[in-house]
Amino acid sequence: MQEMLSKWIDDTQEKIFAYQFNEAGQELLTGIELLSQTAALLPQERINEFNDIISGAMGALQKSDYLLLADFLQFKFKPFLESYAAGGRR
Numbered sequence: 589m590q591e592m593l594s595k596w597i598d599d600t601q602e603k604i605f606a607y608q609f610n611e612a613g614q615e616l617l618t619g620i621e622l623l624s625q626t627a628a629l630l631p632q633e634r635i636n637e638f639n640d641i642i643s644g645a646m647g648a649l650q651k652s653d654y655l656l657l658a659d660f661l662q663f664k665f666k667p668f669l670e671s672y673a674a675g676g677r678r
Contacts, residue, residue: 589629590673593622597661604658612654626669634672641665 596619603612623642630638641664648656 589622589626590669593619593626593669594666596622597666601658601661604654609652609654612657616649630672637668641668 596615600612600615600619603609603615627635627638641660644664645657645660648654648660
């Protein structure tokens with residue numbers, strides 16, 4: 589699952605940096621299913637952190653701040669996934 593999410597993040601960022609915002613939006617819709625699967629697998633102590641990251645990313649999307657969205661994906665969500673894959677602890 590972590591590999592799929594990491595690829596999804598990379599694909600979404602690539603589209604954002606290429607100014608392909610409609611395509612990036614489609615990537616985000618695709619990622620919603622992956623995110624819901626991830627949330628279902630998280631231990632209870634990680635859910636609030638996950639929700640904070642998703643809320644920040646959604647706030648950036650609502651403001652059409654795609655650079656901030658790309659930053660949330662790269663600097664918040666990817667490290668979160670990596671720490672979860674490494675045993676769920678930071």
